[in-house]
Structure formats: C-alpha cells, structure tokens
Amino acid sequence: MPDLRPPPPTGADDAETITRSLREPELFAGLYDRHAADIHRYTARRLGEGAADDITAETFLIAFRTRARYDTSHRLARPWLYGIAANLIGRHRRSEVRALKALARTGEDPVAASWSERSDDRIAVQAPLAGALAALSPGDRHVLLLVAWADLGYQEVADALGIPLGTVRSRLNRARRKVREALSTDPAFPSAQQELNPTWTK
Template sequence: MISPDERFRQVYAANFEALLAYAIRRVEQHEDASDIVAETFLVAWRRGADLPPDDEATLWLYGVARRVLANHHRGGVRRERLGERLRQRITSLMSADPGHEVPQRLIVRAALARLPEIDREVLMLTAWEGLQPREVAEVLGLSAGTVRTRLSRARSRLRELVGDDPPDAGHVLDVLTATVPEEGR
C-alpha cells in the first residue's frame, strides 16, 4: 500500500505541468499562474483523503484549479475596485487645499460659540454628525418637534451672526444651515 505522502508526490508529478499550462492560459499575468497551481495543490494536500484514484485525480485537480481561478478573478475585480476608489480619494484629497477653508471655519465656529448651548448642539449633531431631527431628539431627550423648531431657529440665528460679508463663508455655512430632507422630518 502506498503512503498518503507518496500518493501526493505521484499526483503532483503527473499533473503539475498540465495544471500550470491550464492556469497560464487563463490569467493575465503569468506570475499568477504559479499561485493558482500552488493553491490547487495545497487544497489537494489538505484534502488528501478526498483525492480520487488515478486518472480521476487529474479531473478533480482541474475542478479545484477552476474554483481557485474563479476566486483569483473575483479577488482581482475587488482589488481593481478598491484601487480605483483609493485613486479617486487621493486625487480629491490632493486637489483640495484644506487651508482655504480655515478662515471660513473660524468665522462659523465663532458664530456657533455665540449660540445658546442647546441650539449649538442641535446644529452640530445635525450637520456634523449627520443625525436626523428624530435622532437628535433621542440623543438630547427632547421631542422631535422641539428639535425641528430649535434647528430652524438656530440656523436662522447662525446665518444672522455670520452674514454674507465674509468671502466663501457661505460654502461652510451652507452645510450647517441646509434644510432637513423631507424623510428626516
């Protein structure tokens, strides 16, 4: 009787070249083919008890290689999508000058500091944390109606405090004073 290790060596020797050729024909980068074959034989090693006898082992290995290739291609698509998102993010970060908004932010922060604490908190929870009025109400222990009223008044007061004088302050202010979408009411 042949040992499992010897059986694996025989299957490997008999199928390595054919599986490598199979993988090379199915990947864009030839370097990936060796990874596909290595993963295929790793599965065969781990599942040695499932390895069918003789010629059936070759077909079984092709099936494993096919699934490994499918995983490889899916991973490539995910890597491409992630790479594209990262490239877009880097481009947007590099093109934005964070120093440009500093004066406007200081103006808005100073105006926020002049609001009553509850109004300031309602505005900040809405604009900076992205909470809807009903969520702000829960955080602050108020009714949703009270929060909507306070939010409307706080936005008006903030606009009065900032005014339209500072150049580009409107851009920063717009975020804080945007109207609440219908679904958030």
C-alpha cells in the first residue's frame, strides 16, 4: 500500500516540522524519520536491542504528545529527543548497572554485542570500561555517554538534561576522572587506551 502521508516541507528544520505538525499531525513523522535511528542506536548501546525498540517508540510518543511545549528557538530537536530518551533510560538504571557489572565480571553479557562492532576482539577493553561505567552515578553516566555515544556538544547535553552548562562540565570532568582512575588499575588499560574513544578519559 503506498504511503499517503504528505512529504515534510522542503528544507524544513526540526522546529518548523514540529510547529507545522500542530496543525498537520502527520508531518511529525518527518522528525521520526530524521532521528529515530540515532535514538535507537544510542539506547541499544546502553540497554540492548530489546529495550531500545520500546524506548525509541515511547520517546517519539512523548515527543508527539508534548510537542506544543517545544521551544522553537532550538532549530534542531536532537537534544530534546535525547533528553526524553535519557529520562526513559533512567527508569532502567538498575538493569543497566547490572548488565555493566556482569560484563565487567565475566566479559559476557547479552548487551555486549551492541556496544561494539568488534565485540569479540575488544572484550578486554569493554570489561574494564563496563566496570568503570557501572561505578558512575546516574547523572555522571548520562552526561558522559551523551557526549561519547550520542556525540552531543556540552550545550546540547545541558539542553537535553535540563541542567546548567557548568553542571555538564563538572559531571563530565568527574566521570572522566573516575573512568581514567578505574581503567588505570586494570592490566588491560595500556592496550585499551589505543582502542577507547578519547572522550572517555580526556
């Protein structure tokens, strides 16, 4: 059956798409098409594929229901969407920490394959990193992973989480220091340094 939805406005940015969707709700699909894959990928890296499906769907459902309150001075909706996803992920923090600790302890976890394109030969890197991430507070972990895995800038993280820019910087500095300290005590750290995204420790 052909897709009968009207195409998104040519050249429309996210804010315009959201604004127009208040009159024509079907246009909101354009926002989903632009950002759903990134939200799903980020969530899968944190909680696994199964949870990512549900959280991605709920993220856009919440976004659709609350779109009238969107601040249209932000032309790009990525931080807003990541913020919604982060809140939903936060509800699963016990499951996330449990998975991280399992990976750190055994080197095996069902979520692990979604954390790396080469999970088999990077397990020595993943295990110590997982342990370090598990030890972070939820707030520090959110900030670090939004920078490292979602590629958000500091201001975008601040917008996503609704916190001051200074708080983002202090949380990120603290998270990096704790990760660096945790990894430095692990025998695999010298080789891990060559594989890790510099975001983790610098």
